[in-house]
Amino acid sequence: MPKGIVLPSLSAGMEDAVIARWLKAEGEAVAAGEALAEIETDKATMELEANAAGTIGKILVPNGERADVNSVIGVLLDESEGAEALADYAPAGAKPADVPALKDATAAPVAKAVVATPAATDKVIASPLARRIAVQNGIDLTGMSGSGPRGRIVRIDVERAAEQAVAAPAPQADVAEATAKLAGLGEYEAVPHSAMRRTIARRLVESKTTVPxxxxxxxxxxxxxxxxxxxxxxxxxxxxxxxxxxxxxxxxxxxxxxxxxxxxxxxxxxxxxxxxxxxxxxxxxxxxxxxxxxxxxxxxxxxxxxxxxxxxxxxxxxxxxxxxxxxxxxxxxxxxxxxxxxxxxxxxxxxxxxxxxxxxxxxxxxxxxxxxxxxxxxxxxxxxxxxxxxxxxxxxxxxxxxxxxxxxxxxxx
The missing domain is CATH 3.30.559.10 (Chloramphenicol acetyltransferase-like domain)
Known part of the structure; x- marks a missing residue:
């Protein structure tokens, strides 16, 4: 029967990673121990190896997309199975990847970007790092569903909430103010932050603001x-x-x-x-x-x-x-x-x-x-x-x- 290709934790503290490049295409055979994909963590790019032989039936998380640890990023078929075996397949034992077909059903509630106060964050179950990042980004943790054990809010939950808040349409006055600040820059290229760059930025801010x-x-x-x-x-x-x-x-x-x-x-x-x-x-x-x-x-x-x-x-x-x-x-x-x-x-x-x-x-x-x-x-x-x-x-x-x-x-x- 089809088996989910699960993204494992490749380093201590890893919560998610970017699928930098699939080394195998859909329909291509793979041997046990053979490299399936290159995974970009916050520190390095590593290869993900196949646990068993088979055929790549479906790629659920394409190149360049991010996936959570323990999420299913692809489907591996037995050598005797064909594409029809995917019809009744549903990920089991692992959290489904956040792909378009599953996004609405699996996405956790995201808090709105409002000014957070200590009183608000004290009423929720969250890690100390998640609380600190929430305060720094003005995220209210009240009502947020965490992805940690027993619904505990962890770093990745707060960072996603912050990213959604940034992506949300800003009031007209804020847009005008931001445009005014960029005036005179001329042409430029916006380079998206890599997982490594985001981690470096977060750790530097954490160190400089919390370490005497x-x-x-x-x-x-x-x-x-x-x-x-x-x-x-x-x-x-x-x-x-x-x-x-x-x-x-x-x-x-x-x-x-x-x-x-x-x-x-x-x-x-x-x-x-x-x-x-x-x-x-x-x-x-x-x-x-x-x-x-x-x-x-x-x-x-x-x-x-x-x-x-x-x-x-x-x-x-x-x-x-x-x-x-x-x-x-x-x-x-x-x-x-x-x-x-x-x-x-x-x-x-x-x-x-x-x-x-x-x-x-x-x-x-x-x-x-x-x-x-x-x-x-x-x-x-x-x-x-x-x-x-x-x-x-x-x-x-x-x-x-x-x-x-x-x-x-x-x-x-």
């Missing part, structure tokens, strides 16, 4: 580091050479091993002090920023970290990262030095407590033995969540990091 950031800065001398790098790279082929960025990664691991209080995650109930040192390193992609994780970084050599980072960066830019390669991490590092940025402050990646922003290495005047000389210097800024890491701990960590960069031989031991 404080910042610590330091200038690190690089003479010894650059000299050591030149020695280490002697005889190495170009793809295997150690980059300047590899040293700060190793120095971060070194400092976390000596100041473990900075390797912390904040939760509402407790501060989690992590036993492993897993470093998230920011990589710029066409779709936005993603942070693959170097796990157990303190136990790996500089060369191993360099090789792993090169592989992860390529996979990140090609959208081939697996969830295990970007989920988790206890500390983040972002390097804009290659763009000539002298110094900057990065936004913390919750629930982590710290992120280090690394600027460009440049020759600057410095004092040495009473004389002004020019030497290579790199500025770094540590952004810290004051709820879980105190100022003294952050300062201690940054001092250890600076010393490791300026005396890098210790990083090879």
């Amino acid at each position: 950031h404080f910042y610590l800065e330091a200038d690190c001398g690089l003479e010894a580091l650059l000299a050591l790098r030149a020695r280490v790279n002697e005889g190495r082929d170009k793809p295997e050479r150690i980059s300047v960025n590899d040293f700060p990664i190793k120095a971060v691991a070194h400092a976390l091993a000596r100041v473990p209080e900075a390797n912390a995650v904040w939760t509402d109930d407790a501060t989690l002090h992590l036993d492993t040192i897993d470093i998230s390193v920011a990589v710029a992609t066409d779709g936005g920023l993603i942070t693959p994780v170097l796990r157990n970084a303190d136990r790996k050599s500089l060369g191993t970290l360099s090789a792993e980072m090169k592989v992860l960066a390529v996979k990140a830019r090609e959208g081939r990262l697996k969830p295990v390669e970007y989920q988790g991490g206890g500390f983040s590092l972002s390097n804009l030095g290659m763009y000539g940025v002298k110094r900057f402050s990065a936004i913390i990646n919750p629930p982590q407590s710290c992120i280090l922003a690394v600027g460009a290495a440049e020759r600057r005047p410095v004092e040495r033995d009473g004389q002004i000389v020019f030497a290579p210097v790199m500025s770094v800024t540590l952004s810290v969540d004051h709820r879980s890491v105190d100022g003294a701990v952050g300062a201690q960590w940054l001092a250890v990091f600076k010393n490791a960069v300026e005396t890098p031989m210790a990083l090879l031991l």
